[in-house]
Amino acid sequence: MGVVGAGILGLAVARRLAELRPDAELTVLDKEDRLAAHQTGHNSGVAHAGLYYAPGSLKATLCRRGIALLKDYCADRGLPYEECGKVVVARNAAELAPLAEIERRATANGVPGLRRLDATGLREIEPHAAGIAALHSPETAIVDFTAVARAYAADVTAAGGTLRLGTEVVRIGRRGDAVTVRTGGGEELVFDRLVICAGLQSDRVARLAGDSPAPAIVPFRGEYYRLVPDREHLVRGLIYPVPDPRYPFLGVHFTRRAGGGVDVGPNAVLALAREGYRRRDVRPADLWETLRWPGFKHLARRHWRTGVREMYGSAVKRAFLAEARAFVPDLRAADMVPAPAGVRAQAVDADGSLVDDFRIGRLGPVTTVRNAPSPAATSSLAIAEHLAGEILAG
Structure with a gap:
C-alpha cells in the first residue's frame, strides 16, 4: 500500500493502515526532504473542539472524535497539549445572532463545557478583550502539530513502513488491479492501494490518477504578526471573532502557541x-493555473471587495492592527512583529463555491483526499480511522 503525502494527515492514514494490516508493505512518498513541510508545519497549532461545523457533517463528526483521540495520543507520547480555552467574541449587536448559531451548532456537536458570557464574564476569562458577549470553549487546546506528525512517522517506521522523502510522484497509472506510480527519479512503484493526501498539491496528484479537475486548489497565504514577549500578557488563551459564514476563513484572531x-x-x-x-x-505557472480556473473567476467576481480589503490589511500594518484592536484595544503597533506565514489549500469548485467540508473520492484502488482544511490536523486520527476502514473494505 502507498500513501502520497507526509503531512499530518498522510502520516496518520499510514499509521492506521499499518495498525490494521501489520503484514502489509507500506510506503509513504513525499516530494519534500522533510516531514510536515507545508500546511502541517505552518499550522496555528489549535486543537479545535468542534464549535463551527454543521452538525452531522464529516467535519463535525471527525473533529469531535479526533480531538479526543489526539488528546490521548499526546498524553501517551508526552507531547505538548494545553487546554488553554477559546472565546468567540461578539463585538456588537449584529454579531449576537451569528454567535447564537455557533452556540447551537457547538451544543449539537457535543462540545463540552460551553458557556455564554456577557462583557463582564468575558473580561474574567480574557481581561484585555473587548466585546458585548462571547462563547467560551474551555477544552479548545493548543498543540505542536509538527511534533505530532513526527510521532506518527515514528509509529509508521516502527511498524515496518517506509518513508520515501524527496520522492516526487509524476505519474499514476493502472496495471490490472494494481496502481503504478512513477517517481521523479524514473522509478516505478506498484501498490495494491494508493491514498493521496497531498495537501497543496492534492488536485494535481489526484488528476494524475484520473480524477476530475474539480475541485481545484486555490492557495491563500495567511500572514501573521507575533506579540513581543513583554506584551504576551494581553492574551491568556485564544481570542476569536464571530466568523463570516460566507467564508471558511475565521478572520484575524489571537492564538497562544x-x-x-x-x-x-x-x-x-x-x-x-x-x-x-x-x-x-x-x-x-502556479499563478496562471489559478487564474484560468473557472471557479476562481466566479470567486473573484463575487468577493472582490473582500479580497481588496484583505490585500490592504496585508500591505498596511495599521489596517491589520485596527482589525486586531477591535478585540484587544490595548494593542499597539509596537507590540507586533512579523511572524511566519502559512498557505491554505482552499478547494474551489468550478462554480466558484468554496468547498467547506472534507472532500474524499474513490477511483477503484485509489483514494483521493481533495479537501482537508482545518480542523484536519485536529481530526487526523479520526480521519485516518474513517479512511482506512473504507480503503481496506473496498
Whole structure:
C-alpha cells in the first residue's frame, strides 16, 4: 500500500493502515526532504473542539472524535497539549445572532463545557478583550502539530513502513488491479492501494490518477504578526471573532502557541505560488493555473471587495492592527512583529463555491483526499480511522 503525502494527515492514514494490516508493505512518498513541510508545519497549532461545523457533517463528526483521540495520543507520547480555552467574541449587536448559531451548532456537536458570557464574564476569562458577549470553549487546546506528525512517522517506521522523502510522484497509472506510480527519479512503484493526501498539491496528484479537475486548489497565504514577549500578557488563551459564514476563513484572531508566544492573524490573501509563504514568492505557472480556473473567476467576481480589503490589511500594518484592536484595544503597533506565514489549500469548485467540508473520492484502488482544511490536523486520527476502514473494505 502507498500513501502520497507526509503531512499530518498522510502520516496518520499510514499509521492506521499499518495498525490494521501489520503484514502489509507500506510506503509513504513525499516530494519534500522533510516531514510536515507545508500546511502541517505552518499550522496555528489549535486543537479545535468542534464549535463551527454543521452538525452531522464529516467535519463535525471527525473533529469531535479526533480531538479526543489526539488528546490521548499526546498524553501517551508526552507531547505538548494545553487546554488553554477559546472565546468567540461578539463585538456588537449584529454579531449576537451569528454567535447564537455557533452556540447551537457547538451544543449539537457535543462540545463540552460551553458557556455564554456577557462583557463582564468575558473580561474574567480574557481581561484585555473587548466585546458585548462571547462563547467560551474551555477544552479548545493548543498543540505542536509538527511534533505530532513526527510521532506518527515514528509509529509508521516502527511498524515496518517506509518513508520515501524527496520522492516526487509524476505519474499514476493502472496495471490490472494494481496502481503504478512513477517517481521523479524514473522509478516505478506498484501498490495494491494508493491514498493521496497531498495537501497543496492534492488536485494535481489526484488528476494524475484520473480524477476530475474539480475541485481545484486555490492557495491563500495567511500572514501573521507575533506579540513581543513583554506584551504576551494581553492574551491568556485564544481570542476569536464571530466568523463570516460566507467564508471558511475565521478572520484575524489571537492564538497562544504551544512552544511559546502569541500570534495575531491570519488574514487571507491570494498566494502567487502554491507554496508561496512570502510576498515575493511568485511562480508564474502556479499563478496562471489559478487564474484560468473557472471557479476562481466566479470567486473573484463575487468577493472582490473582500479580497481588496484583505490585500490592504496585508500591505498596511495599521489596517491589520485596527482589525486586531477591535478585540484587544490595548494593542499597539509596537507590540507586533512579523511572524511566519502559512498557505491554505482552499478547494474551489468550478462554480466558484468554496468547498467547506472534507472532500474524499474513490477511483477503484485509489483514494483521493481533495479537501482537508482545518480542523484536519485536529481530526487526523479520526480521519485516518474513517479512511482506512473504507480503503481496506473496498
